[in-house]
Amino acid sequence: MIVTDLDTKHGTCSITPESTEDLWALRRLIKKGDVVVTRSSRVVKREEEFARPDKGERVKVTIALSVEEVRLDRSLERIRVKGTILEASEESVTKVGSHAITISPGHPITLRKEKWTPFDTGLVTPSGERTTRFVIVAADRREAGVGSLSGSHLKLVATVESGLGGKQSEEQSARPYLSKVADLVAQTTVEGDSVIVAGPGNFKNSIANAIRERLKPASLTVLEGFDLTGSDGVRALVKAPSFQSVAKGSVVVRMQEIVSEVVKRISSLDPKVAFSVARVSQAAEAGAVEALVVSDDVFASGADEDQVVGILNEVEGAGGEVYLADSSMEFGKQVSSFGGIVALLRYAVRPY
Known part of the structure; x- marks a missing residue:
């Protein structure tokens, strides 16, 4: 993720996602009421003498969008942001009209927030280092x-x-x-x-x-x-x-270590492990999750997107590790087989 001009005093940050992990971070970061500024395309109708009244022209514009909804597009690796247009560089674009933008790797945006929490800034500057x-x-x-x-x-x-x-x-x-x-x-x-x-x-x-x-x-x-x-x-x-x-110390090796330990604990009936959205959610609410791996096809089993995002935020907020696994990889397939999400626990949590 390329992050420039992070200005928490004025509530703005310029962000360019570079990977699927970055898109997940943006999905967790962008909330209803935030403003996303980016280049987008929109059909505008010209008031010209010989123009057909039903014909519009698609033009590139810079739009400031007041966010109403954010959703992951899991098949195309992008996020879709819907909202109301507050500002536009093209005069003929209707202000206060509805619009949707898609954000994919390489698509720069500027994000405005009323308040940037320490958790928010942690999502855009997790370590100050580029992923290996x-x-x-x-x-x-x-x-x-x-x-x-x-x-x-x-x-x-x-x-x-x-x-x-x-x-x-x-x-x-x-x-x-x-x-x-x-x-x-x-x-x-x-x-x-x-x-x-x-x-x-x-x-x-x-x-x-x-x-x-x-x-x-x-x-x-x-x-x-x-x-x-x-x-x-x-x-x-x-x-x-x-x-x-x-590659010791890299994200992919750490994920494989976590998944291997999850399988080991399940096999030995160690209670300090959780899998499935429901069980991991309970453990996250209790602050018990030490490390979590979620598969990128977790929603294939019908999991609620907002619930999964809430789990990730809760775990990181309590100091736990959060990783996103590629479901085409061997350890990603293992995570998928356990309901799309697995976690190592600091202590056992009784199911309810």
């Missing part, structure tokens, strides 16, 4: 899969086929393939990303060298003892012990 992002390459001399991992969200970028024959291993023959992989990694990487290269045999070292020459990344690590390549390799690497050792 990894660019993952799972490759040998036949194929290379490239993906990016931000938080727990894994995006498969592409798979590059080498076209090399079974006996071709000369550097000259492999050069076009190495260049393609290095170019793809360069296109995927942003400043500060850590690049991880893994795969069977020694050819991964040639790929790593090509990436270094093309990109000079802030960090590049070659992992041994991993035999999968392509898109399957990218998916599998995230849960490999070698990756978890390198």
Whole structure:
């Protein structure tokens, strides 16, 4: 999340979400009565001599919207904000009319609040640091899969086929393939990303060298003892012990630790665990939640959006950890199987 001009005295903050996690943070931050200022499109009708009376023109305008409702669009990874127009840069836009805007990663907004609470400022400045992002390459001399991992969200970028024959291993023959992989990694990487290269045999070292020459990344690590390549390799690497050792302390590793401990406590009948929206809600109300993981498909089971948002806010307000899991990842699927939300508890909470 890119945050600039946070001015709690005047109640304004400029925000650009960069990920699904950031959208969830905005969903929890933007409330009824707030004002969102952003660029949007709206149909306006021109009062011109030869214009058709029923025809409007869609124009880009800057709109200040008094918020009435905020909702997550789970399938398209965006949030939808509905409200009343207070200000508009286009004179022909009806003031005090209703409008809806969608906010997705990369869409900048300015948020105005009557009062910014410490909890609100914590949502936009959780640590003052950027979430660690990894660019993952799972490759040998036949194929290379490239993906990016931000938080727990894994995006498969592409798979590059080498076209090399079974006996071709000369550097000259492999050069076009190495260049393609290095170019793809360069296109995927942003400043500060850590690049991880893994795969069977020694050819991964040639790929790593090509990436270094093309990109000079802030960090590049070659992992041994991993035999999968392509898109399957990218998916599998995230849960490999070698990756978890390198990425220790990252969000994705912490989530896997929490989910693993949840499963362990459930298996051993340890009462200091909760799963399902109803049980986790009770634990959150009691201030008992130490760490919580919610799946991005928690609403597939019919969970109420406002209730889930309330749980997350309550847990963080009591000093607990809150994480959003990608339901396509293995540990995300585990969370989904437990009702879409799981929690480690500081102490047992009796169900009621």
